Amino acid sequence: MKSKHVFVFIGGIFFGFGLAFGGMSKQEIVLSFLQLKDLGLLLLLGGSALVTALTINIVPKVLKKPILGGVFKKRTRTLTKRTIIGAIIFGVGWGISGLCPGSAMASLGIGNLPALIGIAGMFLGAYVMGRYFT
Amino acid sequence: MFPLGFFPYIIGGILIGVGVSFIYIVTGLHATQSSFFDTTISFFSKRPYFLQKQYLDSRGWRITFAVGVILGAFIYTITLAAEGFFTTSVEWWRLAIGGFLVGFGTRLSKGCTSGHGISGLASLSTTSLFAVLTFITVGILTALVIQSLGVFP
Numbered sequence: 001m002k003s004k005h006v007f008v009f010i011g012g013i014f015f016g017f018g019l020a021f022g023g024m025s026k027q028e029i030v031l032s033f034l035q036l037k038d039l040g041l042l043l044l045l046g047g048s049a050l051v052t053a054l055t056i057n058i059v060p061k062v063l064k065k066p067i068l069g070g071v072f073k074k075r076t077r078t079l080t081k082r083t084i085i086g087a088i089i090f091g092v093g094w095g096i097s098g099l100c101p102g103s104a105m106a107s108l109g110i111g112n113l114p115a116l117i118g119i120a121g122m123f124l125g126a127y128v129m130g131r132y133f134t
Numbered sequence: 135m136f137p138l139g140f141f142p143y144i145i146g147g148i149l150i151g152v153g154v155s156f157i158y159i160v161t162g163l164h165a166t167q168s169s170f171f172d173t174t175i176s177f178f179s180k181r182p183y184f185l186q187k188q189y190l191d192s193r194g195w196r197i198t199f200a201v202g203v204i205l206g207a208f209i210y211t212i213t214l215a216a217e218g219f220f221t222t223s224v225e226w227w228r229l230a231i232g233g234f235l236v237g238f239g240t241r242l243s244k245g246c247t248s249g250h251g252i253s254g255l256a257s258l259s260t261t262s263l264f265a266v267l268t269f270i271t272v273g274i275l276t277a278l279v280i281q282s283l284g285v286f287p
Contacts, residue, residue: 005198007160012202013209014153015165020207021214022146023138027222027229028287034277039135040143045251047144051151052158052256059159066162075164075253077244079261086243087250087268089235094269095276097232098224098287100247101167101240104233105200109207111219117226121233122240126171127179129241134183 004068016106018048025106027098027115034095093125153206154252163195166249167203168240170196223287228280239269 022044023029033041060072077083094100099107099118107115136143157165173193176184211219222229240246243265245254250269254262 004161005195008157008163008165008195008198009202011153011157011160011165012199013206014156015150015199016203016206016208017210018146018149018151018153018206019203020146020210021149022143024146025207026220027224029138031224031277031287034273035281036274036278038137040138040140043136043140043143044147044150045247047147048150048154048252049255051148052154052252053258055151055155055158056253056256057258059155063159066158067160068162070162072158072162073164075166075249075257075259077250077254077259077261077265079264083243083245083261083265084268086239086241087265088239088272090239090243090246091269091272092276093232093235093237093239094247094273095232095278096235096280097228098222098277099229099232099236101170101236102203102246102248104236105167105203106207107222109204109209110211110215111208112222114222114224114226114229118229118233118236121230121235122168122237123171123175125234125237125239126168126241127175127237128234129238130172130175130183131179131181133242 007068015102016109019103019106020110024103025110025112027103027107030094030098030100030103034098150252154248154256157199161195163192164249164253165199166245166253167200168237168246168249170200171237172241225285228285243269
């Protein structure tokens, strides 16, 4: 299903444009939130979650299925120790670097090549998790 | 509290939400970020964990999505960004160590700022709410400790 990729790509462009517009592709701005100097990240996160919440909770009541067919997937996660321990480890890495997965990708688009070091680290971290802790 | 104002954050957040919503309405998929690492590793690793069906099924569109995110940020930079391209002054060792912990932690927790933060909260998931409160609290504490050690920015 090739057409799916076209729409995912367009959505990704909005996502990356919004991240960069909101400054999150700059580690300095993310760190200024984590150092409690600029709480804007909460506005960005809240705004994006609110728009998405309206879509996820209303659209499946109006449309029977997605425009390209298939089903509206539910995102289900069970709360376990791994959820919280993982979030703690992620939080430490976030606080050290100002990087998270999406912002690191968007960082490449603003020409911030050192983000590649962070992305390489993320691949290695994901590999070690999947290789030794599953 | 908001030295750069509200405007870029609110508009940026809405644009991100529009992107995620668009993908959901058209395809039914949750466009989140950190699974991208696992699904991309599945091209190279023979470990059963990386070859699980949901990873093989989603590894194509997740790469497409990541490339879209990079292009979107690039379009912003060449159209609206007054200062043009940007290079961080965060040192390489912070990016390397932090990146490793972000990759490990988000995959252990099965979500990141977009997975738990946007799609999880939007799905009214209490699991994601606990994850978000945890990584924001720990992130703030870590950043404050790093700063108190005299490491900037």
